[in-house]
Amino acid sequence: MSIRGACYTFGNKFFNEMKGNILIVDDNKSILSALDILLSAQYDYVKCLSSPNQLISELQKHDYQVVLLDMNFKTGANTGNEGLFWLREIKDQSPACSVVLITAYGDVELAVKALKNGATDFVLKPWKNAKLLATIQSAIQLSFSRHEVNHLKQKERELKREMNTNEKFMIGSSPELMYVLKMVQKVARTDTNVLITGENGTGKELVAREIHRLSKRNNEMMVSVDMGAITETLFESELFGHVKGAFTDAREARCGKFEVANHGTLFLDEIGNLPIHLQAKLLSVLQSRELTRIGSNESVSIDIRLVCATNKNLSQMVADELFREDLLYRINTIHIEVPPLRARGNDILVLADFFLKKYAYKYDKIMPRLNRQAQDKLLKYQWPGNIRELEHCIEKAIILSDRHVLKPDDFYLRPLAGDPMDSRSLNIEVMEQRLVAKALDTHPGNISAAAQELGITRQTLYKKIKKYGLS
Numbered sequence: 001m002s003i004r005g006a007c008y009t010f011g012n013k014f015f016n017e018m019k020g021n022i023l024i025v026d027d028n029k030s031i032l033s034a035l036d037i038l039l040s041a042q043y044d045y046v047k048c049l050s051s052p053n054q055l056i057s058e059l060q061k062h063d064y065q066v067v068l069l070d071m072n073f074k075t076g077a078n079t080g081n082e083g084l085f086w087l088r089e090i091k092d093q094s095p096a097c098s099v100v101l102i103t104a105y106g107d108v109e110l111a112v113k114a115l116k117n118g119a120t121d122f123v124l125k126p127w128k129n130a131k132l133l134a135t136i137q138s139a140i141q142l143s144f145s146r147h148e149v150n151h152l153k154q155k156e157r158e159l160k161r162e163m164n165t166n167e168k169f170m171i172g173s174s175p176e177l178m179y180v181l182k183m184v185q186k187v188a189r190t191d192t193n194v195l196i197t198g199e200n201g202t203g204k205e206l207v208a209r210e211i212h213r214l215s216k217r218n219n220e221m222m223v224s225v226d227m228g229a230i231t232e233t234l235f236e237s238e239l240f241g242h243v244k245g246a247f248t249d250a251r252e253a254r255c256g257k258f259e260v261a262n263h264g265t266l267f268l269d270e271i272g273n274l275p276i277h278l279q280a281k282l283l284s285v286l287q288s289r290e291l292t293r294i295g296s297n298e299s300v301s302i303d304i305r306l307v308c309a310t311n312k313n314l315s316q317m318v319a320d321e322l323f324r325e326d327l328l329y330r331i332n333t334i335h336i337e338v339p340p341l342r343a344r345g346n347d348i349l350v351l352a353d354f355f356l357k358k359y360a361y362k363y364d365k366i367m368p369r370l371n372r373q374a375q376d377k378l379l380k381y382q383w384p385g386n387i388r389e390l391e392h393c394i395e396k397a398i399i400l401s402d403r404h405v406l407k408p409d410d411f412y413l414r415p416l417a418g419d420p421m422d423s424r425s426l427n428i429e430v431m432e433q434r435l436v437a438k439a440l441d442t443h444p445g446n447i448s449a450a451a452q453e454l455g456i457t458r459q460t461l462y463k464k465i466k467k468y469g470l471s
């Protein structure tokens with residue numbers, strides 16, 4: 001008889017095709033041959049052993065879904081201790097294998113003891129064939145399910161390891177970035193909630209990933225949810241999950257992002273885009289650390305580290321009654337501001353170099369270098385789309401240019417509306433007013449950073465704000 005399952009992998013097609021392999025261990029030869037005839041017709045592979053001595057070596061040779069095990073082997077023995085001993089050995093060797101005991105009438109107490117020790121079921125001698133086949137069928141299904149669960153758990157572990165090792169690292173060495181990374185190192189080991197702010201494309205998500213990577217939760221997942229992309233109707237089911245039949249389309253039960261992130265990190269991106277009436281629902285879960293799936297009345301405890309990000313000024317949104325103050329306090333125990341690329345000085349060239357290497361490799365080209373004028377062009381540009389824009393700009397240059405030295409005309413940088421440097425006015429006061437307004441826009445609510453960028457003191461900046469009626 002051929003054994004189809006000797007090298008199968010459980011999980012999908014082949015496992016679905018399998019009927020199962022059965023090992024029968026009994027010292028009674030007539031029982032063995034009766035079972036062999038009955039079961040060989042139904043299953044892929046049936047092996048009979050008249051003594052348990054080769055049991056473990058047999059399990060090492062083949063995958064069995066079920067072992068049918070007699071409880072007593074020595075003549076006159078009826079304690080079942082031998083059966084219990086071999087049951088433990090089987091569970092040690094093949095934890096997913098189901099053990100069905102063959103017991104004599106009146107051994108019910110022994111059978112119960114065996115069930116407590118990991119047996120799946122028992123059949124009483126003499127058995128009825130239909131009942132025996134039904135018992136074996138359920139035991140096979142249970143064994144397949146255990147294999148499936150083990151396979152999925154292994155896969156999950158691999159995926160988590162893969163995700164955490166394939167992290168992108170933050171490139172740059174400017175004091176501005178170093179300050180951010182120092183903050184990250186300090187907060188990562190704690191479980192405190194972190195709010196990351198900064199313009200689009202500055203690397204907020206990368207900062208969140210770094211916090212997760214350095215945290216003690218790094219064996220688990222960081223789950224990202226784009227709060228700007230989640231529709232209002234799906235908000236609760238996406239975040240908190242639902243039970244089967246909770247609403248028309250809920251054909252299966254589904255766990256929400258909070259549960260998927262359990263014991264790991266939940267990253268709520270674009271938190272400033274969450275409509276105010278949904279903020280209360282989020283706050284309630286964050287406060288109680290418990291959630292209830294839609295359609296269920298059981299609450300589930302959650303243990304997550306929360307990191308949020310936004311490019312909006314949440315304090316201003318609170319003042320405008322667009323964001324709940326209590327939610328803001330809940331999420332911003334630590335606030336990390338990621339500086340825009342234009343404020344990171346030479347990091348522009350370090351990042352440009354990194355992306356030149358990356359895309360030259362990707363498009364199979366020799367890595368070009370930048371001439372002095374091209375470097376100046378990149379350094380002077382304002383980068384409103386920050387690192388994401390720089391990356392796209394370099395990728396485009398690599399694709400379109402065949403030069404070994406890239407010049408300014410290899411980089412198309414969009415003229416910025418309202419850029420003071422593009423102004424046709426040569427009036428110094430008009431220019432100054434625009435520069436001050438731009439610095440205040442770039443660093444909302446941060447007078448020190450705005451003053452530093454303008455190269456003036458805070459006091460001088462306050463005077464200019466007053467003079468030009470800016471706020």
Ligand SMILES: Nc1ncnc2c1ncn2[C@@H]1O[C@H](COP(=O)(O)OP(=O)(O)OP(=O)(O)O)[C@@H](O)[C@H]1O
Binds near residue numbers: 198204
């Ligand atoms: N310091 C860095 N080093 C290397 N790559 C970076 C760095 N910062 C950002 N990037 C890259 O720039 C892109 C944008 O980064 P990210 O998505 O983290 O920004 P973000 O601030 O979250 O953007 P958004 O506000 O649009 O969600 C990503 O491809 C990221 O890998």
